[in-house]
Amino acid sequence: MSTGDLTETGMKDTEVAETGTNDTVTAAAATPDREQPYAALGLTGAEFARIGDILGRRPTDAELAIYSVMWSEHCSYKSSRRHLRQFAEKAPPTRVLLAGIGENAGVVDIGQGYAITFKIESHNHPSYVEPFQGAATGVGGIVRDILAMGARPIAVMDALRFGPADAPDTRRVLPGVVSGISFYGNCLGLPNIGGELAFDPCYAGNPLINALCVGVLRPAGLKHAVATGPGNQVILFGSRTGPDGIGGASVLASASFGGRGEGAKRPSVQVGDPFMEKLLIECCLELFAADLVVGIQDLGAAGVACATTELAAGGKSGMSVRLDSVPLRDASLGPAEILMSESQERMMAIVTPDDVPAFLAICAKWEVPATVIGEVTETGRLEMTWHGEPVVDIPPGSAADDGPVYDRPARRPASQDVLAADDPARLARPADGAGLQSDLLALLAVPEAASKTWVTEQYDRYVRGDTVLAMPHDAGVVRIDEETGLGIALATDGNGRYCLLDPYAGTQLALAEAYRNVAATGARPLAVTNCLNFGSPEDPAVMWQFTEAVRGLADGCQALGVPVTGGNVSFYNQTAAAAIHPTPVIGVLGVHDDVRRAVRSGVGPPGSALLLLGSTRLELGGSLWARTVHGHLGGRPPAVDLAAERSLAEVLVTAAGRGLLAGAHDLSDGGLAVALAEACLASGTGAAVTLPGDPFTYLFSESAGRALVAVTPGAEAALTQLCAAAGVPAVALGTAGGESLDVAGSFSISLGALSSAHLDTLPVLFA
């Protein structure tokens, strides 16, 4: 993007567009009435006036650039901040949290001298504009967040949502997104261990591309984004700065598509170079190991503007920066553009003067360009010069921490009552076994529930040699210590249909599902990250959904005893008046004492007894069955019982640790019917089951808090006792074995028929 594009965003008549014209602090004081393009940069008149109050004069163009990006919704969380406080206020007591909300990513102590850091983040709008680069740089950005904590990134996951699978635009967006993730993640050498893939008309034009990264570090190696120690040097390293995505993530992510001014705020999406990122990772880890870093921050949205203000604010210090010393890919860039550039693969470190030579030597070894661009001061001001002239002089906290905070009106829309009254109990149910069979085959083939192999086989899940479980298992499991078998499990879940019906319950259901998925592998759930995808916060109905979701998540985490460690809010996911379903995506991290005992999804070896754990009620609201068979979305989502979820997880984790389980699979979309079919396909073994009640209810209801388990031969009594002691209902379903899924009195479907229904959908649509 050239400065010519900037003029199109409304700067035509102002001096900022003329590169080379230097709007200095002195000039700003002397020309108080000069018109500035604050509105085009996304600031309101009140916000612009507040900048003037803070500075006692009008901002320079460079300062305006800083405030506009730092006070954007994307960076400042101005609409969400007052609600997100609940995560801290309601946090359950925990001794494992080493760093929490407000850091680049949360950090959790998992014992044996290891800590884990993980976070999920959205890259929705860029991935719609340019699917390949948008998704690729989404991976790159979250990986740098993890790296900035002092950790080695060890795995990634992706939660993806698109419009209807057969829509022409989905055929443009999905293959690009998948190949972008594949390209970037595979080139970084990070295994992709799981995630989600969902389709719904509400995501047409607003795909959700949420990327998660997890890293490992020693607790003592934890790094912070702080510029401390006057005289310490500020080093910018990694790729050179170019005109990529100027105002990109910040302005782009805050401006919904369609309607007024369409096209005006669509600057170029950043371009990723995973090779440079791989070098940056190895370079940073060597710098950390040599103890050469006082503070560090990755450059993501808002680039140098964000990194300098956050480092200076975090260190409660001052900082002086020579902007003209930033290495450029395009020599025509001026101060404001350098500050706003979102060129990828860059980091900023604070280094003592004595360590600078060693720091630069390690960068040279990895062929990573590194430049000293400034130093830490005692002034409490962030000061920047451009060829000797001051162009920025602000209190850094005013941009980084003390941005505007809005209490947006939230109102439950009347349409919620209409939705709730539309009870799916009235829907026609299959009359006989043949009908049940055809409904199951339809559910298995619907893109949302179909096998994701076409997507996941484009990702490397083996690299680093520590992946114990990946797709299609319930959670990704990664070994951390080869000697002891210590490891982690991670799962992400979200369900926009449930959340539309009831955002409070729906968010808790997403949390409970991820929690259950982690426990199903035998891991003890420990901590939570989240990516909250919503429409415009300026719509009171959306704001109501958001407040309910946040309240639900905070209450849910409190009840389950797992703290929220951090996350990301993505607003403005809407096209004109139509917002997406509220879609909080929840990631849960668990710990395995020994990954050699991790439980796979499946029915176990032939002869294994199959049990259904948990209670089944007739609950069809928001179900996959109602949507697939009847195109229906209404009523109430399944009831939430977090105490029951805790008990179920306790049973799953204990049973796995004692070696009682040959397989486990959580029940979610599509209920027991889909879970049985998936488990049979995962094991390549059939099953013969007898349902304990109404076949339709048992097959397709989506009651929460349930799991299908295969019992290690001989351990049936021990498992039953364990369930009884924990108060978890357990009912025998039947036995694994044979070449078909037999449901007594209803149907028998061959594994081949299950497999072709499940596997063929995505290749036919996208290959």
Next chain:
Amino acid sequence: MSTRVGVVTFPGSLDDRDACRAVQLAGGQPVPLWHADADLRGVEAVILPGGFSYGDYLRCGAIARFAPVMTEIIPAARAGLPVLGICNGFQILCEAHLLPGALTRNAGRRFITRDIQIRVENAQTPWTRDYADGQELTVVLKSGEGAYVADEATLAGLAARGQILARYAGGNPNGSAGDVAGVVSEAGNVVGLMPHPEHAVDPLTGPSADGLGFFASVLSAVVTA
């Protein structure tokens, strides 16, 4: 004193850690070799691991062949040093003209990660001597440019001289000519393999332990030699 097996790290190498682990599991001593050092550190065999050396810029492997460490490896390989190139390492060996043919974009145009079967066609090399001719192995294929190409005459010559190391069994996943999954130099010491045996050394983290034989083979070959 266990056998020292060098594992080269180029900028962008990714499976170097996995190759080191495989050597160790087989009973050898992995020795990291740095691309910028023209020094083989007294190793008795060398592995060029998978990854995207130099970002796959220009062509896969095209830049890595000029790395300082390659100025040592190329003459040593010509003198008989056992060398195994896996995936990107295979591409580098082809670019360095230590192996015939080339690797091109998969037939399906997409990167694929898949557990696959290969059949060992030549169990007489230092990297395959622990296997039997015709033995089928389950290993991991993960590549975007894994389709082996060579002209008909070259392929026929390779087959006639026993230079086809392994072929894909049970379906050709990427359009490789003649189902070729790996080849060996005429002298028999330099091997290129597109699938990853180092990801199949422990059933906990891979589809099998079938790949361990490549690493065990070279240890016994070096001791015997």
